[in-house]
Amino acid sequence: MDEKLKVELGKQGIFTTTLQELYNWGRRNSLWPLNFGLACCAIEMIATTMARYDLARFGAEVFRPSPRQADLMIVAGTITKKMAPQVVRLYNQMAEPKYVISMGACAISGGPFKQGYNVLKGIDRYIPVDVHIPGCPPRPEALIDAFITLQKQIDEQQLTGVGRPRHLDPDAPSEFIVPQFGPHDLEPPQNPDVWRPPLVNISLAGKNESGND
Amino acid sequence: MSATTAATAHFTPKPSTDGGEGQLLEVSMGPQHPSTHGVFRMDVALDGERVVKLKPVFGYLHRNHEKIAETETYLGSMPYTDRLDYLCSITNNWAYALAVEKLAGIQVPERAEYLRVITGELTRLQNHTSVIGFLLQDMGASGTPLMYAFREREKVLDLFESLTGSRMMCNYMRFGGCRADMPAGWLQQAQKVVEAFPRFLDEFERLLSGNEILMARTQGVGVLSKELAVDAGITGPMLRGSGVNYDIRKVDKYGIYERFSFKVPLGEHGDVYDRYMVRLLEMRESVKILQQAMRDVPPGPIMDAKTKLRGFRPKAGEAYGRIESPKGELGFYLISDGSPNPYRYRVRPPSLVNLTVLEDMCLGQNVADIVVILGSIDFILGEVDR
Amino acid sequence: MNLETIKSEIEANVPGCRLEIVPNNSPSGQHSLLIDSETALTVARFLRDAAHLRFDYCSNVTGIDWPGKEISEKVKIKKILDGVEQEVEEIQKTQSAGHLEAVYHLYSMEKKHGPVILRMRTEDRADRIHLPSLTPIWRSAEFQEREIFDLYGIVFDGHPDLRRILMWDGFEDHPMRRDYVEPDDYEYEPTPHDAVLQKAKQHLSETGGR
Numbered sequence: 001m002d003e004k005l006k007v008e009l010g011k012q013g014i015f016t017t018t019l020q021e022l023y024n025w026g027r028r029n030s031l032w033p034l035n036f037g038l039a040c041c042a043i044e045m046i047a048t049t050m051a052r053y054d055l056a057r058f059g060a061e062v063f064r065p066s067p068r069q070a071d072l073m074i075v076a077g078t079i080t081k082k083m084a085p086q087v088v089r090l091y092n093q094m095a096e097p098k099y100v101i102s103m104g105a106c107a108i109s110g111g112p113f114k115q116g117y118n119v120l121k122g123i124d125r126y127i128p129v130d131v132h133i134p135g136c137p138p139r140p141e142a143l144i145d146a147f148i149t150l151q152k153q154i155d156e157q158q159l160t161g162v163g164r165p166r167h168l169d170p171d172a173p174s175e176f177i178v179p180q181f182g183p184h185d186l187e188p189p190q191n192p193d194v195w196r197p198p199l200v201n202i203s204l205a206g207k208n209e210s211g212n213d
Numbered sequence: 214m215s216a217t218t219a220a221t222a223h224f225t226p227k228p229s230t231d232g233g234e235g236q237l238l239e240v241s242m243g244p245q246h247p248s249t250h251g252v253f254r255m256d257v258a259l260d261g262e263r264v265v266k267l268k269p270v271f272g273y274l275h276r277n278h279e280k281i282a283e284t285e286t287y288l289g290s291m292p293y294t295d296r297l298d299y300l301c302s303i304t305n306n307w308a309y310a311l312a313v314e315k316l317a318g319i320q321v322p323e324r325a326e327y328l329r330v331i332t333g334e335l336t337r338l339q340n341h342t343s344v345i346g347f348l349l350q351d352m353g354a355s356g357t358p359l360m361y362a363f364r365e366r367e368k369v370l371d372l373f374e375s376l377t378g379s380r381m382m383c384n385y386m387r388f389g390g391c392r393a394d395m396p397a398g399w400l401q402q403a404q405k406v407v408e409a410f411p412r413f414l415d416e417f418e419r420l421l422s423g424n425e426i427l428m429a430r431t432q433g434v435g436v437l438s439k440e441l442a443v444d445a446g447i448t449g450p451m452l453r454g455s456g457v458n459y460d461i462r463k464v465d466k467y468g469i470y471e472r473f474s475f476k477v478p479l480g481e482h483g484d485v486y487d488r489y490m491v492r493l494l495e496m497r498e499s500v501k502i503l504q505q506a507m508r509d510v511p512p513g514p515i516m517d518a519k520t521k522l523r524g525f526r527p528k529a530g531e532a533y534g535r536i537e538s539p540k541g542e543l544g545f546y547l548i549s550d551g552s553p554n555p556y557r558y559r560v561r562p563p564s565l566v567n568l569t570v571l572e573d574m575c576l577g578q579n580v581a582d583i584v585v586i587l588g589s590i591d592f593i594l595g596e597v598d599r
Numbered sequence: 600m601n602l603e604t605i606k607s608e609i610e611a612n613v614p615g616c617r618l619e620i621v622p623n624n625s626p627s628g629q630h631s632l633l634i635d636s637e638t639a640l641t642v643a644r645f646l647r648d649a650a651h652l653r654f655d656y657c658s659n660v661t662g663i664d665w666p667g668k669e670i671s672e673k674v675k676i677k678k679i680l681d682g683v684e685q686e687v688e689e690i691q692k693t694q695s696a697g698h699l700e701a702v703y704h705l706y707s708m709e710k711k712h713g714p715v716i717l718r719m720r721t722e723d724r725a726d727r728i729h730l731p732s733l734t735p736i737w738r739s740a741e742f743q744e745r746e747i748f749d750l751y752g753i754v755f756d757g758h759p760d761l762r763r764i765l766m767w768d769g770f771e772d773h774p775m776r777r778d779y780v781e782p783d784d785y786e787y788e789p790t791p792h793d794a795v796l797q798k799a800k801q802h803l804s805e806t807g808g809r
Contacts, residue, residue, distance in 0.1 A: 080272070086245060115277075137299075446738070535658070569741055
């Protein structure tokens, strides 16, 4: 519909919309996060919901303790290998449509703890992530920014066609492999359907390339 | 008709196949559960509502702090200590700095000692308010007390941010002093916050301390005896809630704590209410310390001039340094072999040791009290699992 | 309180104990007391119960790994060189077994003194890794000894509930040991250098560039 006509009709008290806009508007403004904190970032997540930053302004103040009632998982903190299966399981238990915000350096890549033997180097090895926010921990404003980014992403989604959201595509997976505890590491160490190691350009020929010797 | 019978049949509990009465219900609480304590799990066995067995399961936030620190330089570990007990990064810095200072025999300048006391006690204020807020949140007082607590916490965090550049992960102290001096006007701002704090405490107490529901849920719940508390190495407000007079600020007199006059509040019954009360009273004492420290803070350098932070190599040897962190005794045990990184780096976590008696306190209580008792222990998973 | 006096008092009260003061050369001056595993429980009980000592509070319990060192010795060996018997100096290398150590920091809540530091050593790092648990004396050692069992692999005899505490149950390694090799799941940095570059290279050569 012509944008000008729409505005004109609006002035006359007639509201026109498309099903897609209405549907996206509904999803966008009632993101219910899972009440789920892992580490330091969770404290900033709580601070975001408190009076000063007031996440309720964006329609996301209802933190649900049960994954069945939530549509947004904020992965707030370091995911250890012992915790990773539970995170994936919680994600699998959430009903579609569902989104993931990976909050903080640890959830993105392991952050400062990425050398650790028990630290998962980023939750995107097992589940798809919609928005990453850097920071250690990200400030509450950054989390709000991630919310707005996610809302914009939802707003721009086409309900039909190739780029349609996962929950409208019967072929797209909604559940992902839950890793198992192995004798030395998680098995598998990553889900190849979701994540593959980044390609790096390192020549193996040279010997002393590290620059310190 | 048939529909209603079907529905009734659906809701009738099935008679238990093996024995019926006296059967225990095994519940795994966590690692994801609605209380505000992160990824902590308990395997609980219930007889009806009563807890008959409780085994905590740790490790869901074990992020290898000690292993990483053994490959880092002494200075490089300082930001990692922030992330131990992430509500109180400054006291963590302090404990680590103190241990390194003992290891290398470093003297801290006067002004830096005052800055440490000021920031450390501010940390205690914001920790204790948040903890009481979380305790009430867990009890079901959803929202209000925690919002009040976080309102005050934000004021302290603003002070931290203008002093150190970060709200939570302050990375403020160095062995031999502090990283940054107070910016202009900071002390006045801090004084304002501290002067207003008792008013907030009065308001908080009016709201909570005499509240009938709070008293019913906390008094006589989770009782910890004096003897058990000492035996299990409980420290901090939890130990003092059981009536043992042991405050490392008084015992070790680390830093300059012997210059300030303050009392050590003690509980009588060792229940959740006493722990709550001890924290409230401790905040009032902290305000007293802060007022004295802010009045007396001298001018001068904030770093020991002889200490080299980069390329720091202490002599071979070992040291154990400990402070009274808001959670209890936080200690760092360091072994140096003369190289730039510690040979052994150990954190003595008050939160982990304080959880030793969790089962003893929960046995015989109702399942709903577990969360209340947990809230009164005041533990942070980053420190429990490290 | 002087560690020498404490040592002589323990020796007077616990027959058959072998004690040794481990000196500490750092400015902290916190010397420690090496106790043998046979009489460890009696020594610990004495320290806790003796009226003027009363070390009723065991604060910190931790493990340390001391891997075996290569010891080089110069040995004179008779050898036939060029048809003549000669005495030749050769360097003989032997590997010492190394040991694991458990350290206990004791304080007194009643007398408000401390610390007294106790150490116990295992015989080696492979199979003779048993030490007596001090949890029956100080309950605060319960979780910390479990942690040492998990991360270092010291087996504490007499511990009420010795299981892994931080890692999962099926985990097989002891990650805080110095020779632990962590699983190869390092994520590469775009501009790797030093140790990160070495790791990336090793990974790439093992997996063939994937």
